[in-house]
Amino acid sequence: MNITRENIDDLNAIVNVNIEKKDYSNKVDKILSDYRKTANIPGFRKGHVPMGMVKRQYGKAVLVDEVNKLLQDALTNYLVEEKLDVLGNPLPVEQDNFDWDTENYEFQFELGLAPQFDVDLKTKKAITHYQIEADEETINKQIQNIQKQYGKLIAKDTVEKGDMISATFTNEEHNINETASFETSRLKEKKGLKSFLGAKVGDTLELKAQDIFEDTHDLTTFLKVEHDAAHNLKDKLHIEIKEVNAQEPADLDQELFDKLFGKDVVKSVTELKTKLKEDAEQQFQQQSDQQLLNDVTEAIIEKNSFDLPAEFLQKWLRVTGEKELTEEEAKEEFEKSEKAIRYQLIEAKLINENNLQVTFDEVKDFAKDRVKAQMAQFGQMDPSDEDIENIAARVLSNQEETKRISEQLTSQKLLDFYKENAKLKAKKLNYEDFVKEVYK
Incomplete structure (x- = not known):
């Protein structure tokens, strides 16, 4: 041969x-x-x-x-x-x-x-590394939501602003007969809310469908009608008020703290705010890291340009799928996947040249840590090493799960590498401003 x-x-x-x-x-x-x-x-x-x-x-x-x-x-x-x-x-x-x-x-x-190239991480323009802070307003809103969630409902006769209302909506022509519960904050300020305020249990109101809720999509939720039907529903609805409840917020006391975090983990409102801030910023960190990974990926693809064997790859895409593609279809498929191919090559080069490979021991340790955390959630605070090993082995016997963990660890290693080597600029802001800036 x-x-x-x-x-x-x-x-x-x-x-x-x-x-x-x-x-x-x-x-x-x-x-x-x-x-x-x-x-x-x-x-x-x-x-x-x-x-x-x-x-x-x-x-x-x-x-x-x-x-x-x-x-x-x-x-x-x-x-x-x-x-x-x-x-x-x-x-x-x-x-x-x-x-x-x-x-x-x-x-x-x-x-x-595969093309020969060098990876340059030093982009001309610094990449924004968002540092999302849980400000006082965010924490206070979270505390209000907690108090509302764990508070009491007190029955009353007359609707006032801030109450929870249970009402039956009917319209024979459109075959509507649904009972729903909602807060007055969902009602349209000048029409729906105005009509409900002062109404009593047992009263029946008549309102045009589009005048009831601030968000028309609430008609879909509460009346169980299709999306387009909700937007086109112009007729009046009969609304019989069944119940009115005032929401009494829960007291910020030790009973509530223990219910939220376990016995004596939090002992004061100050500690509650600190705990909520830590938990919120930990979650924000995950979003910030994912955004940084996305932004660095886009930047280094743009920064590091190199040729690909485009004609070959189009031919390969055309003949190797479940269904053979036309030349035009293969060209379109290549154009859609070209950026991903480039990043896969860049990523592989960075991993190989900087020893960022994930080992099986790292995958195993990750699986064991996750098993411990899950067992702790169910009150098993001190499982034996043998139990942890056996459960982790069962988890890793699933090839898809092992692959998912490996990819997660690889992303984390790349993220840490980018934080150390890419040209970044830190920007502190609250979560609301982060959402506005990133998702526009």
Whole structure:
């Protein structure tokens, strides 16, 4: 067997694989000999079928199968030995007059080669690294929500601002008959709220559907009508008030603190604010980190430009999917995936050159830590090492889960690397301003 490579340019090559009879004949003969021992052909005892008949019946199929196996193994080994970094998979070059009746065969494969490049992280413009703070207003809103969530509902007769109302909405023409509960804060200020304020339990109001709620989508939620129907509902609804409840906020006392965080973890309103701030900023940090990863990715793709074997990749996309694509479809698919391909190459280079590979021990330790945390949530604060090991082993027996953990750890290593090496500028802001700036 002889394998040679012809480099067309820096990104494309042709590999020639020449297979001679001596490369496959012994294997083919052995398989046919085994077939002869077990072949069940009418008129012949098992094991006594003439070899010529076996070759005529099975020889071509066995030959093709063994040559293809030999070809694939040889090509794979060649790419490894030559340390060729290829994109996609080798594509066989079609041969119109290929003849399996000869003894020696020549195959050709197109290769798309990964480009050679250096990664420069120093972008001209510094990338914003958001540091989201939980300000006093955010913490106070969270405390109000907690007090409301754990507070009491006190029944009353007359609707006042801030109350919770339970009412039945009906309209015979549109087959509406639904009971829903909602706060007065959802009502449209000048029409819906004005009509409800002062109304009593048992009263029936008549309001145009579009005049009730500030957000028309609430009609979809409370009346259980389709989205378009809610926007087009112009008729009046009969609204019978069933219940009115005032929301009495929970006291900020030790009973509430223990219910939220466990016994004596928080002992005062000051400690509550500190705890809420820490928890909120930990969650904000995850969003900030994800945004930084997204922004650095975009920046380094733009900063580090290099050519790809575009024609080869389009051909590869065209012929290797579940359904063969047209040339135009393959071109569109390549254009959609080009940025991702570039970043995969950049990411792989950064990982290899900076020893950012994730080891199995790291994956295992991550799984064990997660198991401990989950067990702690169910009150198992001191599980045995053996239990942790066994549960983590079951988790990692799922290949998809192992892959997900590995990708998560890789992202974290890359993020830490970017924080140390990319050109960043810190920007402090509260969460509301972060959302406005990032998501606009």
